[in-house]
Amino acid sequence: MKAAPFDYVRVSCFEEMQEIFAAHGDDAQVIAGGQSLIPAMAMRMARPSVLLDIAGLPGLSGIEDTGDAIRIGAMARYVDLRESALLATHVPLIRDAVALIAHEAIRSRGTIGGNLAHADPASEMPAVVQALDARIDIRGPEGQRSVPAAEFFLGTYAVDLAPGEIIVSVTVPKAPAGRLSGIQEFVRRSGDYASAGGAFVLDVENGRIAAARLACFGVCDRAVLAEQAAATLVGQELAALDPEPAVKALASEIEPTADLHNGPATKRHLIGVLTKRLLADMVSRSGKAHG
Amino acid sequence: MLKRNDARADKSNFVGKTVPRENARRLSQGRGRYVDDIAFRNLAHVAFVRSPHAHARILSIDTQAARAVPGVIDVITGQDIRSMCQPWVGVLGHFPGLKSAEQYPLAVDVARWHGEPVAVVLAESRALAEDGADLIEVEWEALPSVVDPETALESDAHVIHPELGDNLAFRLDLEKGEVDAAFASAAHIAEGTFHFGRHTGLTLEPRSIVADFDPALRQLTVHHSTQTPFQMQDVFARHFGLEEGSVRVIAPDVGGSFGLKLHVYGEEMAACALSIRHGRPVKFIADRLEAFQTDIHARDHRVKARMAVSAEGEILAMEVDDLTGIGPFSVYPRTSAVEGNQAIRLMGGPYRMPSYRGRLQVVFQNKTPMCQYRAVGHPVACAVTEGLVDQAAHALGIDPLEMRRRNVVTQDMYPHTSPTGYVFERLSHEECHARLAEMMNYERLRREQAEARERGVYRGIGFATFIEITNPGPAFYGVGGARISAQDGCVMKMEPSGDIRVMVSVTEQGQGTETIMAQIAATHLGVPLERVRVYTGDTQTSPYGGATWASRGAGIGGVAVMKTAEALKENLLTVAATILQAQPGELDISAGAVVSRASGEERMPLSELGRIAYFRPDTLPAGFHAELTAARHYVPQGYPFAFTNGVQASHLEVDIETGQVRLLDHWVVEDCGRIINPLLVDEQIRGGVVQGLGGALFEECLYSPEGQLLCGTMADYLTPMAAEMPDIHVGHVETPTETSPLGAKGVGEAGTAAAPAAVMNAINDALSPFGASVSRMPFTPERVLRALGKV
């Protein structure tokens, strides 16, 4: 398990990066935390001829308040997300998600940009950013653009990034008052990728659900928003929430794909159980918070 | 619980005391010296080209581009290696009818499992060797593969070795008593089909070797992560045409073995072949993917079984049909018949059951070879037997622990012979059951279980009574023609300082063998423990012996050490008596000094004895020669094996909506005879239980229907981790074996033998309100959900 030969370049500006992409095309690959890329290289499943270290690029690190949103640099590591007071205050769902990702060693190296670009179907963050209606900020040869998270994930390990483009940041709207959020997953062992998981956001006004975003991971070929299931929740009174219509809608709107240990039928069943449990948990936490 | 320095406080008796492992501090501080840590000059490395197919003919291999890579030294294919090494066949005479095909280190013409090595590249570094391997083009013609053992014997199945006629490697039929009559008269017949998935040993240190051939001396020195240096010395000598004395095998620190580091693997043989060819050291360290593809796998059984019981719950008979898939070859030199042979012979072992019919079919298939792994055959026999016992108890309305009490072989029956021919000197099932019920507070647990059910929480309690084969004598391999020593030896010397050096043929892989040997030596010599050093694992300096497998280290090697210590003590007392002008009988050795036997008064420290004996023998009477080294060998006699016994219980909770099993507690009461070191015995039990729980709940080598191995990393192959493990409570009953003066039996495999059965029974107990049950290991959430009809 030794990587095929490769060159390593640490770039300090975007122009330099673009030159390397222009010269090497697909053979150049960005490295962030290396927690997915390096194992793939060791097994020679990934064979970049040039490894592009982007840690020195300006504007990729840091977590900052932009007024109505929080901008998270692509190179922010999981531990940075967990320790951020800004996120704890304005988007606690991100911090809750970090606790479910892998193990401490991986959390202290893996980055949010690498995670989203890698787009593992069972990964937490791609669901979280969709539930939060975040935008993925991208920079490439054609300049900058920004894509809603719900449109960024195209399939297993496939995202809306053109050659030469990288993620520079993720912009997450601050949670409005009355927001409930929660994340849960079923795993075989603690730290494993999820067999089925959900990251849910409910916006509550006057005791009723005004908006809902239910993102599922580990179920389909990518993290997906269950829009029909979410629609069944809107208008319901929180204290008397009936999850059954959501579970039903979910079962018909998603197209589960098997992983090594669970077939599609199991995934469909598990996400139903999870939806019920997570909604109940969110309702009961809101009761505690207010009562 | 036990104080660290207990043992040192009592200066003479260390047997039965908790003593920490001497090497634990060194290893945990990173000062281990594993094969990969040892520096060699002029070292070359190998990387392998492996079959991407489960079964395929090699049409051509183009090595041109690989040879052109700077740093690549040589490329060898299966055809080339035929002239470099004698082939082997994994059969032994005591398994009549067992067949297997000739094997070379690399596949010749046909590859028969996904991952089988077909070519090897030798280069200046492992990375360069992999670069070379990358460029080798193999032209394949895919062949139909046999994957599921159930299909291996079908008439249209592709025959993996046409010269063998069919895919049946071995068949064994056993019958004793009145089986048909028992089933005809039974009040109830419990019946089931049990599946045991493939898993693997997963040592922390992977398989490792550096072979170093010196052409001038025609001497092959092999640093090898192995359990069995002497067996490997013999193998290397015979297959490379070298004198046995010209092969030296050194096992430095070995990071776990679990049975997988005593088989012959193509990669290690290829490393030796290349070292001999190039006259320079050659290293192979398996990476994790190679470990999954080529370390022996374990289990892979499908057992159909039934059990006849009377209305009172008496087990009348069992009938068992075991089908097991061993991959394309029976593994050399121990064969892949041992696992199945033990599985069908251990069935019903703890019980008085008078009648038994067993059928074993061992079949070839296109998967990684299967062979002996910790608790060979035991978990299979135990789960089948205990699963049926629980079913019968449930049907008859008898409490499962009571059902077992009614059937175990009782104290008045020993020595007892099982219907499959195993002889038990003396076991302690009744005491173990009583002890277990008390430790786990059984009655209270049942009450709590009932209360939890009211709340919709489904907990289960499962039992598994077990026996374990330990201390095997020559009946195990020697009688079959294998050159695998059944005896072990020890050489012990006293140095001028009075320190004791012990060389023993059993080996250490992290379990604490060396510590136990030191305890025995110190006790029987009468010296402080810290004055004893134990050396193992070098064929050039250790006495010859069988080494470590089948839970034999303490029970056999320990006796060799004990006898040697007694002999050396006698020698030392003779010297002391001569110096002190006393009779040897008036003297003794205690706490490192010669003392008066009657008063215990110190007469002379051993260092003084050493000074006189080594440096001033001129002061001793003419004609007197001090003997300061002793050697003894030991082989168990009387019984072919020493059986141990015990019982395990599992307490767990099943989430009936997700199928997830949460382990709450696990208990083991075991009887390994005389306990030499309680701490190490408990560690062996706990580690063994965890490996058993792995096979029961997590670990599985998954294959596609075409025979592609699907799990090549630790992310896909799930091993149990600390967070998922329950507290494991261990209790002991001690019934020393009278066949050995030490009284110790083995303990290395007992934990693994019964943990899966206990978990299976506990899950089924939890699921009983739904009439659901599972019998296919590992019990994944998906399988539990299927049993519940939810998916």
Ligand SMILES: Cc1cc2nc3c(=O)[nH]c(=O)nc-3n(C[C@H](O)[C@H](O)[C@H](O)COP(=O)(O)OP(=O)(O)OC[C@H]3O[C@@H](n4cnc5c(N)ncnc54)[C@H](O)[C@@H]3O)c2cc1C
């Ligand atoms: C044992 C183990 C367990 C794990 N468990 C989990 C888990 O439970 N949940 C989970 O979500 N993840 C898990 N992971 C994966 C981990 O979260 C990775 O850190 C993450 O998927 C990738 O982030 P990274 O920064 O390490 O990216 P890298 O490995 O450096 O890169 C991954 C990919 O993204 C590309 N890339 C990186 N940064 C950018 C960028 N800014 N723009 C464009 N492309 C980029 C790289 O070129 C590469 O293709 C686990 C990993 C391991 C080793």
